Amino acid sequence: MSTQPSRTKSTLIFGGAAIWGLLLVSCVVTSRTMVAPPSIPGATFVGSGKCASCHEEVSHSFSDATHAKLIAKGDNGNEMIGCESCHGPGSLHVKSGGSFGTILNPNKSPETCFQCHTEKRGEFSLPSTHAVLAGKMTCSDCHDSHKGDSVIGGGTNMASMNETCLKCHQAQMGPYAFEHEATRDGCVVCHSPHGSVNARMLKSTNANLCLQCHAQTQTAPGVYTIGGRDHAGSMLRGTCWVAGCHEGVHGSHVNNSLRF
C-alpha cells in the first residue's frame, strides 16, 4: 500500500471495495501484501480506455477475461484490475505513441503477478517446480491474461486444461492401449503444477495419491482390498508405482493393470 504512485486513495477504498471483499479470505490465510500496482518511474495512470485506441484486439477480448470480471468500478471511474494493474501506469507509453521500454511486459518477469498473487512466489520456490523463477517459463505458458478463463481451458473443462500440459508433455498423452481414466480428471489430480515439496511435483509420494479414487477396504483381518484384489503384501513393497507394480501411472501399452 505504501507504493501507490499516483493512484488516489479513493480508487483503492471505493474502487477496490469489491476486490477487498474477494481477497479478504485469502488475506487472512496468506497475509498477502495488498495490490500495489507495478510502477514505471515518472508515469501516471491513464485508464484502460486509453489503451483501446491502439490495442483494439486485446482490449476487445479482455471483456470476458477472468481479471476483467474482477474490475470494480469506483466513484472516479477508474478500475482496479485494468490493463495498468499488470502493465504499470501508461502515461509515458501513450504520450510516446507506444515507444519501447515505456510499459511493462509481465512475460519478462513474474514479479507483476506476484504483486497480487504473493503466495505464488513461495510455490515456485519449492524443491520440485516449473522453472518460472529461473526465467525459462512464464505464467503465460499456462495462463491467458487477456481473454476467457485465466487458467487456460480451466473451469469445468479438465480435458482442455490437460491440453495446456500436453503441449509440452506429449509422452503422458498416449494414446495408450490401456488408458488410465484418472488423467481425464486432470493432471492436477496428482500434480501441483506450481510446485511441490515432492519430486515430480506430486501431491503425495505414497499410496494416498491413488487412494483418493481407489478405496482401500479391509475385508478380513490383515486383508486389504484395492480394486477387488488383496494388496496387503503389495503395499509393503513401497508406493503403488514402484517397479513391478503400477509403473504406467499415465497409461500402459501392454498391461491393463498399468504395470508397465
Ligand code: HEC
Ligand atoms: C498511441 C498508441 C498506443 C497507446 C494509446 C497504447 N499503446 Fe501500447 N503499444 C503501442 C505500440 C506502437 C507498441 C509497440 C508495437 C507493438 O508491439 O504493437 C505498443 C506496445 C505495447 C506493449 C508491449 C510492450 C513490450 O515490451 O512487449 C504493451 C504491454 C502495451 N503496449 C500496453 C499498453 C497499455 C496497457 C496501454 C494503455 C495504458 C497502451 N499500451 C496504450 C501503442 C500504443
Ligand code: HEC
Ligand atoms: C492479469 C494481467 C494482465 C492484464 C490485466 C492485462 N495484460 Fe496485457 N499482457 C499480460 C501478459 C502476461 C502479457 C505477455 C504475454 C502475452 O502476450 O499474452 C501481456 C502482453 C500484452 C501486450 C503485448 C503482446 C500482445 O499481445 O500484443 C499488449 C499490447 C497488452 N498486453 C495490452 C493489454 C491491454 C490493452 C490490456 C487491458 C485491456 C491488458 N494488456 C491487460 C498481462 C496482462
Ligand code: HEC
Ligand atoms: C492487481 C492485482 C492482480 C494482478 C497484477 C494479477 N492478478 Fe491474477 N487475480 C487477481 C485477483 C483479485 C484474482 C481473484 C482472486 C484470487 O484468486 O486471488 C485473480 C485470479 C487469478 C487466477 C485464477 C483465475 C480463476 O479462474 O480462478 C489466475 C490464474 C491469475 N489470477 C493469474 C494471474 C497472472 C498470471 C498474473 C500476471 C500476468 C496475474 N494474475 C496478475 C488479481 C491480480
Ligand code: HEC
Ligand atoms: C505449468 C503450468 C502453470 C504455470 C507455469 C503457472 N500456473 Fe497457475 N495454475 C495452473 C493450473 C493448471 C491451475 C489450476 C489448478 C487447479 O485447478 O487445481 C493454476 C491455478 C492458478 C491460480 C488460481 C488457483 C490458485 O492456485 O490460487 C492462480 C492465482 C495462478 N495459477 C497463478 C499463477 C501465477 C502468478 C503464475 C506465474 C508465477 C502461474 N500461475 C504459473 C498452471 C500453471
Ligand code: HEC
Ligand atoms: C511450456 C512448456 C510446459 C508446460 C505448458 C507444462 N510443462 Fe511441465 N515441465 C516443463 C519443463 C521444461 C519441465 C522440466 C524438464 C523436464 O524434466 O521435463 C517440466 C516438468 C514437469 C514435471 C516434473 C518432471 C520431472 O521429471 O520432475 C511435471 C510432473 C510436470 N512438468 C507437469 C506439468 C503439468 C501437470 C502441466 C500442466 C498444468 C505442465 N507440466 C505444463 C514444461 C512444461
Ligand code: HEC
Ligand atoms: C493418477 C495420478 C497421475 C495423474 C492423473 C497424472 N500423473 Fe504424471 N505422474 C504421476 C506419478 C506417480 C509420477 C511419478 C512416476 C515415477 O516417479 O515413476 C508422474 C510423473 C510425471 C512426469 C515425469 C516424467 C514421467 O513420466 O515419469 C510428468 C512430466 C508427468 N507426470 C506429467 C503428467 C501430465 C502432463 C499429466 C496429465 C495428462 C499427468 N502427469 C497426470 C501420477 C499422475
Ligand code: HEC
Ligand atoms: C482421479 C481418480 C483416480 C486417481 C487419483 C487414480 N486413479 Fe486409477 N483409475 C481411476 C479410474 C476411474 C479407473 C478405471 C475404473 C477402474 O478400474 O476403477 C482407474 C483404473 C486404474 C487401474 C486399472 C484397474 C483395472 O484392473 O483395470 C489401475 C491399476 C490404477 N487405476 C492404478 C492407480 C494408481 C497406481 C494410482 C496412483 C498413482 C491411481 N490409479 C490413481 C481413477 C483414478
